[in-house]
Amino acid sequence: MRYHLRALRLELPALAEIPLVEVCELLPSLGFPVDGVEARETDPILDVDVTANRGDAQSHRGLARDLSARLGAALAPLSHTALAEGEALFPIRLEADACPIYATAILELGSVQATPEEAVGLLGAMGANAKQLAAVDASNELLHRYGHPTHAFDADTLKGALIVRWGREGERLVGLDGVERKLTAEDLVIADEAGPVALAGVMGGDATKVTASTRRVLLESAYFDPRVVRRMAHRHGLHTDASHRFGRGADPAMAPVARDLLAARLMAWAGARLVGAWTAGALPGVRPAVELAPGLLNRIAGEAIPLEEAELWLTRLGCQVARSGEGLQVQPPTWRHDLAIPEDLAEEVLRLRGFDRLGSALPPLEGPPQPLESGYLQRRRVAARLAQLGFFQTVTYGFVDPEEPPLGDEAAGRILANPLGQEYSLMRGTLLRSLRATALANLAQGAREVRLFEIAPTHRATPAGPEESWTVGLLWAGQAGGEDPLSPVRSLAPEEGRAFLLGVLEDLGAVAQPVPVAEDGPLGWMVELPLAALPAHSERIIPPFRPFSRFPRVERDLSLLVDLAQGYRELADAMAASLRACAGSAFQDLRCVDVFRHKSLPTGRQAWLMRMRFQALDRTLTGEDVDAWVAAALEAARAHGAERRA
């Protein structure tokens, strides 16, 4: 909200002594952060953030009131002469509880209207243009200065009695903005005998508005239930200055006062003459007083606050404070709807006193610390391991483009009702699409090799709603190496990329089948699996001891000629099985360490260099042992059509 420093100083004269920079420190310390200052050097306008609970501060006088409480400096007196009320000139009937009081007056305007410079300046600072219609400008000026919305009707356009009532289905109203709106039974309206003339607390009607030819005005200064106004403003998408203030709770006691102030301005600015003033309804009853016990205040403050001090601050805010037993009996002022429980009062005392005066301490432990949840630890461990293995963690949006409507029944259960756009409308069931999009974007940016992973929830629709499960996705695409002289860039064979991902999965302790990133796109593979499919986090700090051999290890290579179509897993498994059978625990490892394909080899064959490792726990192996085992492995390989390469 915008505040004109000059107008603030008008309400709180002591502010004239305080430089702007200090005002900009004072306001945040009271809960009103300053987002910016315009015209800092000339005629400053402050952009101040007012929280939703402080409707009362949405005016210059309202904000000045908080400053005055902090500074202990008096507000300028309201230049207000109460109008002498008389008989109602015509009936005003309040038929809905949402409007307990409606103060009004009829004035006859003079022939010359002029909005004073000072008011034009304030309206300009608020970003509004003076209309040079006294009734309109004065109502606006009052709103910004005192925060109470008022309205003026052209009295000669009204037909018969005014009624504040609920709308009726089928009724329509053209607003000041020229838009026709359908009304419902949840709309609170001001109506004359012909129908609605205004949306209560939100916007006046076009047919009854004040124009340059208006001769007689009827003033409205009422109080409307904030919840009703908020709902109306929301339903009609009409967020006006008036709905903003009524919606956050105006001061009912201001209803007659604002009427008087408005009338006084019309007399001064337009030579108006009062025809009559009267009020329908009455001020709502006082809300129950709130008890503030010293124990609660001291607990919240973390120190003993003298009761007299609390009393002083609350009184400065406008509360009626009385001693009651140990504590205080506090009647909040009519403009503070937000003060309802003892905690609210404690906050006010400490806020005015200054949060910077609060102490600072760590709360003592009252029980043993709780362990971290194992799912969380597992995700942290998996992420750290993948980063170690060379993958970059990505974070992408949880909603994606449904891509191919019509969706199946399952996906329909994951669609948002009000997405930002089609491309953000489906809660994703897979991470692969996000990973692929990220990979393609990186390749398009010139990345040579892309290694990505994401750990995030994916969703699956159920009758009760989308159910989420933590998922990890991995992607590799591009070429390998090239970052240093020893690893030249090379394109990988398609299966190498897949094997790489399989190796990473094995490292994580998982089994899953990678799929190509794109059928016809760049080379790459990706895979995803639920975190639940990975080994759970173990509470074990280090693994159990397993004895290792202190005897020499023997390594033997066996070069095999195999068919080009030979499956590796099958051959290796057969050889390993035979080694295990004869060497037992002395057999440690078997793997292919080199693949050789050359025209010197027989047609249709390739050479695999198989490396075997042996080591016994209890003795030094002899050459004879190992020779026999290697022979057995060769025998097993022969059974699969392999032969020893000479």
Next chain:
Amino acid sequence: MDLNLLPLEIQEAHAAFPVALAACDELDALNRLKGAYTGREGSHAARLMDLLKTAPKEQKRDLGAVINGLKQAWEEGLKSRQAELEAARKQVAGLAAHWDAELPRPLPARGALHPLTRVMDRLVDVFRPLGYHVEEGPEVETEAHNFDGLNIPEDHPARGSADTFYLNAHPGLLLRTHTSPVQVRALKRLAPEITARGGIRFLAPGRVYRKDEIDPTHSPMFHQVEGMLVGHDIGLHHLKGTLAYAMKALFGPGAEVRFRPSYFPFVEPGCEMDVRCPLCGGAGCRVCKGSGWVEILGAGLVHPNVLAFAGIDPAEWSGFAFGMGVERMAMMLSQTPDLRLFFENDQRFLAAMGGLD
């Protein structure tokens, strides 16, 4: 050469010799093997000499021939292996002499955790010593958890479809707009054991959604870390002490913070905390809008209604809660100028963010 004249263990040692020899891939290992077979004391050869001394006269000749043959075989084997290893070492040394150590060396591929993960992990680590554990909740939430249980009235503007994403097929379900619903879930779940546990304290990191258009400072999905503590006689000074500790852990011991009153429906009193603008150091810049301070989190004492809603007696228990935006914190910690970079996932950005400076 009749090995049968020799004890069994010597026979076995001889059989294992070629394997053991081949396994020596360094001179040190070879020297150890040499000691074991031909050393002056305690070796197989020394044992054989002892054997020869004590053998009956008529056997000495044959035995002597066998022993000599054996010793010779071992010595030759050791000698030729030694020559091989020395040659290999020379070759390596020659290579090293012509190798400029400044040339880039092959390193294992480097990956990185996402910067937002790093910030969230660090927050958990910072709060661990204070006894906070981690609580989590789903991204698709009920209105009851996201709003009702947090004292947010039914007609609050944040509940509207202009601010909150709702599920099409489930009108009561939404994408959580903050991590605060985890408060509601955790309080409800832990309420029965609150006395036994000696209160509740946890951190809730996670993804949240609001209907904001994407721009340099807004994103429809972002991250928050919620913190909550419930205990006896908890006051604003505890909140202040806890957060001041955390901010010093994150921004360094010189971090300057200030508390301001503020308002959130689920706390009372409510406050916000600012840190001295890390970009301008307080002089005023675009990031801090000239004020020298940057808002970093919202907090407050838990509203008695929130405790009561979860079945915890607000007359006995009190607490505080705070919530911070992870992106904003990451931007401040790294001076990253545009929030969209965190969701673009360009590997160059991710690699740089994986480092220290």
